[in-house]
Amino acid sequence: MRKTTKNNLITFGGTLILCVVLGILMQAGKLNSMTTGLMVTIGIYIIASTSLNLTVGVLGELSLGHAGFMCIGAFSSATVSTLMINGGAPNWLSFAVAIIFGAIMAAILGFLIGIPVMRLRGDYLAIVTLGFGEILKSLFNNIYITSDKNGLHFGFTNPPKNIDASTKLEILRGPKGTSAPDLTNFWVVAAVLLICLIILMTFIDSKSGRACMAVRDNYIAAQSVGINVTKFRLMAFTLSAAIAGAAGALYMHSLANMLPKKFDYNLSILILVYVVLGGLGSLRGSIIATIVLYAIPELLRGINQNIVNYRMLIYAIILICLMLWKNAPVFINMREKIKAKCKKSKTADLTSGGAEA
Amino acid sequence: MSELEKNTPEVQGENTAVEQKAAETSEKSSAPMLEVRELSIQFGGLRAVDGLNLKIKKHQLYGLIGPNGAGKTTVFNMLTGVYKPTSGAIFLDGVNITGKSPVEINKSGIARTFQNIRLFKEMSVLDNVKVGMQNSTKYTTIEGILRLPRYFKEEKLMTERAIELLKVFELDGEKDALSANLPYGKQRKLEIARALATNPKLLLLDEPAAGMNPNETEELMNTIRFVRDKFDMTILLIEHDMKLVSGICEELTVLNFGQELAQGETSAVLNDPKVITAYLGD
Numbered sequence: 001m002r003k004t005t006k007n008n009l010i011t012f013g014g015t016l017i018l019c020v021v022l023g024i025l026m027q028a029g030k031l032n033s034m035t036t037g038l039m040v041t042i043g044i045y046i047i048a049s050t051s052l053n054l055t056v057g058v059l060g061e062l063s064l065g066h067a068g069f070m071c072i073g074a075f076s077s078a079t080v081s082t083l084m085i086n087g088g089a090p091n092w093l094s095f096a097v098a099i100i101f102g103a104i105m106a107a108i109l110g111f112l113i114g115i116p117v118m119r120l121r122g123d124y125l126a127i128v129t130l131g132f133g134e135i136l137k138s139l140f141n142n143i144y145i146t147s148d149k150n151g152l153h154f155g156f157t158n159p160p161k162n163i164d165a166s167t168k169l170e171i172l173r174g175p176k177g178t179s180a181p182d183l184t185n186f187w188v189v190a191a192v193l194l195i196c197l198i199i200l201m202t203f204i205d206s207k208s209g210r211a212c213m214a215v216r217d218n219y220i221a222a223q224s225v226g227i228n229v230t231k232f233r234l235m236a237f238t239l240s241a242a243i244a245g246a247a248g249a250l251y252m253h254s255l256a257n258m259l260p261k262k263f264d265y266n267l268s269i270l271i272l273v274y275v276v277l278g279g280l281g282s283l284r285g286s287i288i289a290t291i292v293l294y295a296i297p298e299l300l301r302g303i304n305q306n307i308v309n310y311r312m313l314i315y316a317i318i319l320i321c322l323m324l325w326k327n328a329p330v331f332i333n334m335r336e337k338i339k340a341k342c343k344k345s346k347t348a349d350l351t352s353g354g355a356e357a
Numbered sequence: 358m359s360e361l362e363k364n365t366p367e368v369q370g371e372n373t374a375v376e377q378k379a380a381e382t383s384e385k386s387s388a389p390m391l392e393v394r395e396l397s398i399q400f401g402g403l404r405a406v407d408g409l410n411l412k413i414k415k416h417q418l419y420g421l422i423g424p425n426g427a428g429k430t431t432v433f434n435m436l437t438g439v440y441k442p443t444s445g446a447i448f449l450d451g452v453n454i455t456g457k458s459p460v461e462i463n464k465s466g467i468a469r470t471f472q473n474i475r476l477f478k479e480m481s482v483l484d485n486v487k488v489g490m491q492n493s494t495k496y497t498t499i500e501g502i503l504r505l506p507r508y509f510k511e512e513k514l515m516t517e518r519a520i521e522l523l524k525v526f527e528l529d530g531e532k533d534a535l536s537a538n539l540p541y542g543k544q545r546k547l548e549i550a551r552a553l554a555t556n557p558k559l560l561l562l563d564e565p566a567a568g569m570n571p572n573e574t575e576e577l578m579n580t581i582r583f584v585r586d587k588f589d590m591t592i593l594l595i596e597h598d599m600k601l602v603s604g605i606c607e608e609l610t611v612l613n614f615g616q617e618l619a620q621g622e623t624s625a626v627l628n629d630p631k632v633i634t635a636y637l638g639d
Contacts, residue, residue, distance in 0.1 A: 003533060199502055202502045202503075202504055203501065203502050206498065206501030206502065206508065206512075207487075207491055207494055207496070207498075207501060207512075208498040209501075210484055210487060210488050210491070211488065211491055213477065213479065213480055213484075214477045214480065214488040216479075217476070217477035217478050217479050217480060218475045218477055218478070220439070220459075220471075220475060221471065221475035221476070221551075222477075223439075223458075223459040223460055224437060224459055224463060224468070224469055224471075224475075225468065225488060225489045225491065225551060225552070225554070225555050226460050226463035226464050226489075226491060226492045226555055227460065227488070227491055229460075235498060281479070
């Protein structure tokens with residue numbers, strides 16, 4: 001079996017088993033509500049970080065506006081699900097349509113934003129994505145959508161006027177946030193996560209993924225072998241945005257009231273930290289890093305009151321240590337030595353075993 | 358001009374079988390595979406290449422030599438579309454390709470290697486070659502994501518072809534290694550393999566022997582000859598190693614300060630007093 005296929009199967013299988021085990025524990029009532037809530041949020045963050053890994057790891061471009069795409073997914077899906085449920089559609093259908101709609105909207109905006117952004121590279125691209133992320137957030141901070149018997153009313157910076165009070169339904173309320181129906185549960189998150197993982201893995205392990213990696217590794221050489229650089233960069237960026245949109249949709253439906261300012265710069269950086277510390281280009285790394293790094297501050301919260309005050313400090317120290325462990329030459333040498341030792345003892349075992357046989 | 362050139366009958370034959378192609382070309386053997394007319398490029402006040410003329414016949418091994426800074430790599434960059442020439446025209450197999458983008462030029466049949474090796478370092482040796490076959494695979498991204506039968510069929514074919522190519526360069530043993538981990542000589546070979554994977558008509562090699570010891574150079578000369586014969590390839594190469602140049606090139610063009618200094622049969626050119634002066638000084 002090919003190495004990539006094997007790796008993908010391990011990652012996918014591991015995630016699947018984890019989801020099933022946690023799901024069964026949850027159904028059996030062994031987990032408290034806090035842990036269940038944590039699982040949902042971590043699942044959403046994993047979807048976001050693996051999708052960002054497509055841009056940062058596979059495409060090799062630092063995107064600082066990933067939260068912006070989650071923002072589009074969140075608010076557009078909330079509009080759809082609220083309207084559908086209000087119109088009498090069943091919850092599951094509304095939610096499925098809402099997630100897909102969120103992903104599509106994020107993909108469309110990802111594509112449109114990608115056209116100018118993908119002309120840039122490196123630092124410039126990072127700065128521009130940062131800008132677009134903030135613009136998207138501010139946009140939803142100012143959009144009001146209200147429905148009544150006459151249809152939809154839109155407002156920008158001010159709520160729409162002349163609304164029939166008896167059938168009034170506020171959907172997006174600008175900076176006051178949006179209350180979407182609480183539909184996200186662990187099973188939905190697990191299902192979306194697994195689907196997104198499959199899409200990412202199959203995309204990366206196809207000619208399109210190879211083209212993206214070729215562009216990442218050497219722009220000029222990629223052109224010289226006939227790769228349409230812009231096309232593949234745009235494709236990966238759009239796919240990454242679409243999956244982030246789905247994550248945003250799930251996020252929106254997991255909280256009682258979602259404020260647009262939740263999708264700010266900090267969220268983008270938080271996800272980026274998961275991707276970078278998990279390893280660029282490694283989906284498995286992103287998954288593990290998200291679980292570990294999200295759980296640490298939450299677990300610290302649970303220990304005792306003294307620690308709670310310092311938990312972000314401890315979190316920061318852990319991040320710095322992890323960064324050093326990954327990148328400082330001293331630790332890299334140390335890791336390699338340990339690896340070599342393990343290998344040696346393994347081969348020694350094999351040869352001695354062979355001699356005995 | 359370009360319209361006329363595009364409509365010449367020589368354009369056809371991209372999808373025809375190799376034998377047919379060979380038969381066609383024997384008829385028009387007088388027509389050059391690559392023709393460069395009065396090619397010039399100006400960077401600000403500097404005329405890096407000035408009025409270069411080249412004619413390379415099919416199946417020829419042609420050398421482009423000259424002292425450092427003569428403009429050799431600039432010529433390659435113009436031939437492959439990295440730079441747009443200020444004036445002049447380039448014809449590949451009768452088709453005007455002047456000013457096209459690198460991607461279009463590669464699709465029309467020119468592949469190259471680089472002076473400073475440019476491999477896809479974080480990808481495996483096999484994947485490097487498969488990237489070169491990108492444009493000859495037809496399955497779409499959606500088919501790839503959904504893993505439809507065409508994906509498996511074409512990926513399998515691609516892998517087989519890539520391994521065949523790697524065997525030619527004795528790289529099939531390292532097909533799963535990261536290309537950055539290959540020794541220098543093998544990296545150069547992999548670059549040639551990747552260029553050949555795009556099915557070119559003309560192969561441009563930019564200093565293939567740079568940094569090689571005499572034994573490796575000897576081996577490389579054999580490889581280049583072998584590639585030319587096995588793939589029925591036309592090769593244009595830049596080289597400083599005179600042993601390699603005199604050993605395999607049939608014709609040479611010598612550039613000096615962007616201008617053509619001498620052109621013709623290898624032995625005649627290398628004994629030209631002007632060329633010797635350019636290299637060694639007065």
